[in-house]
Amino acid sequence: xxxxxxxxxxxxxxxxxxxxxxxxxxxxxxxxxxxxxxxxxxxxxxxxxxxxxxxxxxxxxxxxxxxxxxxxxxxxxxxxxxxxxxxxxxxxxxxxxxxxxxxxxxxxxxxxxxxxxxxxxxxxxxxxxxxxxxxxxxxxxxxxxxxxxxxxxxxxxxxxxxxxxxxxxxxxxxxxxxxxxxxxxxxxxxxxxxxxxxxxxxxxxxxxxxxxxxxxxxxxxxxxxxxxxxxxxxxxxxxxxxxxxxxxxxxxxxxxxxxxxxxxxxxxxxxxxxxxxxxxxxxxxxxxxxxxxxxxxxxxxxxxxxxxxxxxxxxxxxxxxxxxxxxxxxxxxxxxxxxxxxxxxxxxxxxxxxxxxxxxxxxxxxxxxxxxxxxxxxxxxxxxxxxx
Amino acid sequence: xxxxxxxxxxxxxxxxxxxxxxxxxxxxxxxxxxxxxxxxxxxxxxxxxxxxxxxxxxxxxxxxxxxxxxxxxxxxxxxxxxxxxxxxxxxxxxxxxxxxxxxxxxxxxxxxxxxxxxxxxxxxxxxxxxxxxxxxxxxxxxxxxxxxxxxxxxxxxxxxxxxxxxxxxxx
Numbered sequence: 001x002x003x004x005x006x007x008x009x010x011x012x013x014x015x016x017x018x019x020x021x022x023x024x025x026x027x028x029x030x031x032x033x034x035x036x037x038x039x040x041x042x043x044x045x046x047x048x049x050x051x052x053x054x055x056x057x058x059x060x061x062x063x064x065x066x067x068x069x070x071x072x073x074x075x076x077x078x079x080x081x082x083x084x085x086x087x088x089x090x091x092x093x094x095x096x097x098x099x100x101x102x103x104x105x106x107x108x109x110x111x112x113x114x115x116x117x118x119x120x121x122x123x124x125x126x127x128x129x130x131x132x133x134x135x136x137x138x139x140x141x142x143x144x145x146x147x148x149x150x151x152x153x154x155x156x157x158x159x160x161x162x163x164x165x166x167x168x169x170x171x172x173x174x175x176x177x178x179x180x181x182x183x184x185x186x187x188x189x190x191x192x193x194x195x196x197x198x199x200x201x202x203x204x205x206x207x208x209x210x211x212x213x214x215x216x217x218x219x220x221x222x223x224x225x226x227x228x229x230x231x232x233x234x235x236x237x238x239x240x241x242x243x244x245x246x247x248x249x250x251x252x253x254x255x256x257x258x259x260x261x262x263x264x265x266x267x268x269x270x271x272x273x274x275x276x277x278x279x280x281x282x283x284x285x286x287x288x289x290x291x292x293x294x295x296x297x298x299x300x301x302x303x304x305x306x307x308x309x310x311x312x313x314x315x316x317x318x319x320x321x322x323x324x325x326x327x328x329x330x331x332x333x334x335x336x337x338x339x340x341x342x343x344x345x346x347x348x349x350x351x352x353x354x355x356x357x358x359x360x361x362x363x364x365x366x367x368x369x370x371x372x373x374x375x376x377x378x379x380x381x382x383x384x385x386x387x388x
Numbered sequence: 389x390x391x392x393x394x395x396x397x398x399x400x401x402x403x404x405x406x407x408x409x410x411x412x413x414x415x416x417x418x419x420x421x422x423x424x425x426x427x428x429x430x431x432x433x434x435x436x437x438x439x440x441x442x443x444x445x446x447x448x449x450x451x452x453x454x455x456x457x458x459x460x461x462x463x464x465x466x467x468x469x470x471x472x473x474x475x476x477x478x479x480x481x482x483x484x485x486x487x488x489x490x491x492x493x494x495x496x497x498x499x500x501x502x503x504x505x506x507x508x509x510x511x512x513x514x515x516x517x518x519x520x521x522x523x524x525x526x527x528x529x530x531x532x533x534x535x536x537x538x539x540x541x542x543x544x545x546x547x548x549x550x551x552x553x554x555x556x557x558x559x
Contacts, residue, residue: 015398021411022399030397038392060418120415125491133424134434135456136516138548140490145501145516148484153503156482156529181396201486202498215398246462250503251454251513254482358391 003101007227007234008093008386010039010220011347015181016335019117020214024059027216028071028113031340035109035218039230046220047105049074051081052092052112054338054375057126058119072111072218085130086288086375087242088112089217089342090382094240096221097384106223113216114337123212130377144209146378148201150254151291155203157255158306160294162203166194167312168290169207169332175319176329178359183213183335194290210288213335217343219350233354238368239273239385241266249378260299260372260381267370267383268301276301280385282352282362282369283323284345287330296372297325299381324362327352342373342382349386429457432471438545440537444509446470455509474508476535477556481505481514485524498524504533504553520552532556 012034014020014027022030028051036042051072056064065081072079082088082095089112096110116123127143155165169189176185189207197206227234241263246252264276273279285296294308302323303311311317317325328334328348331341349369351357368387374380405411426434429445433456436443445457449464453472461468483502488494500519505512519527520536533553543549 012393013396015396015400017398017400019401019403020398021401022397027398034393034397060416122492124488128490133422134426134430135547138546139501139516139518141501141516142486142488142490144488145484145486148486149482149501149503149516152484152529153482181398198487199485200488201484204484248454248456248458248462250481250516253512254503356391 004103005224006097006100006221006237008219008350009222009227009230009234010035011350012038013181013217013344013347014215016183016213016215016337018183018211018213024068024113024115025071028068028111031216031218032073032109032111035220039220041220043073045107046073046109048078048099048108050092050096050108050110052088052339053081054088054114057129058116058123060118068113073109084375084380086338087373087380087382088339090371090373090384091242092343093219093346093384094242097237097240100221100223106226108221109218110221111218112339112343114340115214116212116337117214144201144204147289148204150378151203153254154291154295160309162195163191164309165291166191168293169194171312172287172326172330172332175327175360176333179329179334182329182333183211185329185333208290210331210336213337215335215337215340217340217347219346235350235353235386235388237384238387239267239271241383243381245379247377247379256305257295257299257381259379260296263381263383264300267385271385280323280368280370281366282327282349283325284348284371286372286374287326287332288336290332296374300370300372320363327360327362345371346384353386353388429459433457434545437549438543442474442476442506444472444474446472452510454513455506455515474506478504478506478533480529480531480533482529483519483527500524500527517550518552521554
């Protein structure tokens with residue numbers, strides 16, 4: 001099977017805010033418009049549109065993909081919304097990638113949008129419906145439960161301290177202080193601040209968690225012959241992977257995300273990467289909670305099991321370290337409008353690898369980066385490797 | 389952010405904008421009502437809970453014993469015909485002390501959700517439930533627990549027929 005090369009050639013995003021005045025369609029259009037402007041294309045150049053957005057229950061709109069279609073410029077074009085829970089934001093560029101790699105289209109617009117604030121008063125309650133209606137929902141579970149249960153299992157198994165996990169939150173929020181779209185950038189936050197924040201569901205505290213947010217991100221993908229005419233600096237999609245584990249999440253060990261490993265191995269094989277720790281220069285693992293970034297770095301084979309905190313302790317993960325982690329500021333710092341947050345990581349790699357990330361720019365002309373998202377009932381891994 | 393982009397769209401609203409009527413908004417309540425069929429395997433599971441038994445299912449191909457039961461082994465993709473009554477004791481695999489409810493109301497005494505590996509099921513096979521009759525500070529991974537059942541005449545064939553799990557020994 002021959003697959004065509006696919007590049008990211010443009011990107012745009014809105015600010016991530018707790019509650020946006022703009023409707024989901026309006027946010028989608030703003031991001032889409034910016035992505036098109038950034039590569040000087042118009043909607044006429046776009047052959048197909050891929051849309052990513054998470055559960056309809058946030059918006060209270062059934063068939064949200066259809067509702068958003070005009071905001072994403074999809075009318076009278078091949079259009080489909082893909083959805084794999086929190087993993088959607090990194091899956092939707094994969095959908096765009098196979099549209100082009102297959103030879104079907106040359107230029108595709110990829111849009112991810114989330115407006116979580118409409119669910120009133122707090123989006124948390126909408127998550128009740130992700131649990132099994134008969135065997136779990138009667139216990140009135142809270143979304144925080146599953147993260148707290150997984151975090152406790154992870155830290156207790158490896159003897160990792162809360163303080164070491166808090167370093168992740170601190171560093172990502174520091175990085176986000178340089179991101180113009182960030183909701184929770186904070187250049188002054190300390191490990192003590194995280195450890196002293198409100199206990200929500202021990203071991204999870206307030207500053208261990210990313211915020212509920214509204215926002216949208218869009219990127220333009222193009223086939224090689226188009227990309228080379230559009231820009232001197234295309235950023236290639238070198239590998240993609242996705243994988244799903246069992247939904248019976250109480251029937252497997254939560255200590256290690258095997259599905260992330262499988263997705264990563266699929267992407268590494270496609271990209272010809274044998275030693276990820278050496279060949280990946282920037283990592284954007286999914287970080288809705290601080291421990292999740294560690295969990296995912298291990299699944300991505302960028303740290304040994306139980307050893308990911310060391311990357312933050314010895315400075316490897318710092319903005320000027322050997323492998324900066326979440327230079328964007330991640331979900332903990334920039335914000336977590338679910339599908340948009342994943343695609344934000346793709347946009348970040350695009351800007352970083354082109355040397356356009358401003359104050360957040362990773363030094364040393366990084367050549368290759370990895371973005372990953374995670375979702376559904378703790379069971380989905382989606383991975384994209386990008387390089388120049 | 390990118391250095392080439394000078395301004396970013398997106399207008400942030402605050403709670404006051406709503407309370408003080410500075411913006412117009414539409415409020416509605418969606419009231420969906422559902423009746424879910426339990427199916428074959430979960431139907432058996434719930435009927436057993438009513439009898440005070442936690443039921444698992446065994447795959448005759450890979451010999452895994454899973455809980456709750458299901459009609460197909462997700463790994464072998466073969467039918468699972470064999471139902472196995474399990475113990476109502478188990479081991480805490482992981483737990484949390486949760487100070488917020490499902491709809492984000494704060495509570496003073498934490499709820500203690502846990503994954504409990506059920507005795508008789510394959511290793512690491514458990515269910516999510518609550519712990520009770522225990523000092524939250526003394527709960528630990530590896531703690532042995534047993535189910536506290538609702539009185540037989542009050543059981544309805546639901547996961548809540550188990551009120552919670554409590555420590556087997558005094559902690």
